[in-house]
């Protein structure tokens with residue numbers, strides 16, 4: 001069995017000291033044979049690309065997240081566009097709206113999101129969406145600014161309306177440790193997503209699944225997310241590993257091995 005962690009941040013400070021050892025262990029001992037390292041500002045997007053250059057099994061995304069809006073400038077958007085032309089860059093992201101952390105600059109967040117959708121469309125890439133407390137505006141923007149290659153709702157909020165709308169627009173739905181949390185009410189949301197549209201991720205170093213909450217997350221724990229999907233959907237862990245691997249290859253347009 002092999003797993004594809006479709007969203008992790010090995011470009012985060014919390015991996016600075018042991019990044020190399022962890023990545024090697026994941027690949028050699030934990031059956032994590034593909035990982036997408038996700039950017040969220042200029043500096044971390046550059047680092048994601050550098051790490052993807054160093055490791056065959058790592059892929060990168062580049063983008064400015066709504067929580068890094070201080071990086072929003074014409075010059076930086078040009079830099080994102082030029083980084084995104086690298087052969088290991090598989091999506092623009094994470095981009096989107098976060099009205100939980102930032103209520104004061106909604107208009108600027110929407111503008112940043114739309115400008116990066118346009119970059120994705122110019123470069124024929126999918127997008128990785130971060131959306132928090134902003135479902136209605138997120139869906140409205142995606143309807144008004146269609147993304148040619150669709151993309152992924154990352155760490156998808158367990159909001160059935162959002163999932164239905166996202167699926168209708170052709171997007172993939174990615175679940176993280178959030179579906180393992182007690183009181184998460186994850187059954188219905190997971191069942192809503194057809195097998196050909198589901199992805200699994202860790203969002204490492206964040207969102208560590210049960211029973212390890214509170215510790216630093218890493219991609220080996222994507223297996224706990226897969227296990228929860230397998231329990232809810234009533235299919236084998238092997239099948240979850242296979243379909244989520246194929247789905248990640250398809251959305252990121254990475255060749256099958």
Ligand code: NI
Pocket residue numbers: 007009038094203
């Ligand atoms: Ni993330």
